[in-house]
Amino acid sequence: MLAQSAATLDTVRSAFPSQYFERGLRYQRQGRATITSQPDGGDRLEGVVRGSRRAPYRVDVTLIASRNGHDVIGHCSCPIGFNCKHVAALMIESLVARQRRREVPAKIDPLTPVLRSWLDALDWAAATGTDEYPAGIRQRLLYVLSIKTDAQGARQLRVGPRSLRLLNDGTFSNRVSNYQVGNIFSPNPAKYLRPMDHVILRELALSGPYSGADDHPIDGEAGSASLERMIGTGRCHWLA
Numbered sequence: 001m002l003a004q005s006a007a008t009l010d011t012v013r014s015a016f017p018s019q020y021f022e023r024g025l026r027y028q029r030q031g032r033a034t035i036t037s038q039p040d041g042g043d044r045l046e047g048v049v050r051g052s053r054r055a056p057y058r059v060d061v062t063l064i065a066s067r068n069g070h071d072v073i074g075h076c077s078c079p080i081g082f083n084c085k086h087v088a089a090l091m092i093e094s095l096v097a098r099q100r101r102r103e104v105p106a107k108i109d110p111l112t113p114v115l116r117s118w119l120d121a122l123d124w125a126a127a128t129g130t131d132e133y134p135a136g137i138r139q140r141l142l143y144v145l146s147i148k149t150d151a152q153g154a155r156q157l158r159v160g161p162r163s164l165r166l167l168n169d170g171t172f173s174n175r176v177s178n179y180q181v182g183n184i185f186s187p188n189p190a191k192y193l194r195p196m197d198h199v200i201l202r203e204l205a206l207s208g209p210y211s212g213a214d215d216h217p218i219d220g221e222a223g224s225a226s227l228e229r230m231i232g233t234g235r236c237h238w239l240a
Helices: 009-016 018-031 085-101 113-126 181-185 194-206 220-233
Strands: 033-037 044-049 057-066 067-074 139-151 155-165 237-239
Touching: 009 033, 009 067, 009 085, 009 194, 018 085, 033 085, 044 085, 057 085, 067 085, 155 194, 181 194, 194 220, 220 237
Parallel strands: 139 237
Antiparallel strands: 033 044, 044 057, 057 067, 139 155
């Protein structure tokens, strides 16, 4: 990955046209970017990115210090050739790799590798949240995460859908209600739900027998996929 103190999300965002950055971010999230080499002490990055063609594109990125911070010099074997969406995707993949190496706070250690990667993904999404509500919809659904200990003493990631209202000053009302995931199967589910909420709530409802709890465990590959969708909404938060 690029030098530890050099590349940031702002570095990547400012180095590319907005459409290249957004497409690069989408490519990285789809798992299309792979780092193959990091020569020259970390200021250079090599890799491949799968684009629209069958063969992946070869990407070479160099980060050069400048008066404005850092300049990105990215070459790609695609028709664009320079600082394209494939270059952006590889740089973002480098940032994600660095994020995954960070230490998790001791208060929630030890964590399984899967849970650790989920927490890293949540931190990363905080800077790139999407799927925001239109301004005219004040009632919102949030996904509140917590870590609890089960009967066997193992730490478990859980999520509780919460419904609350956005006030005019941009803060949320203190009146919070638990959203029962089974309601998603009713003939008339809440109108404030976004399309992705319908997918997520169905997955939570079908993930196991209803226990009467206000939150739900996130387990296995299906749980990982649901968590990624929650993070993608930009409305995933830790329990305060």
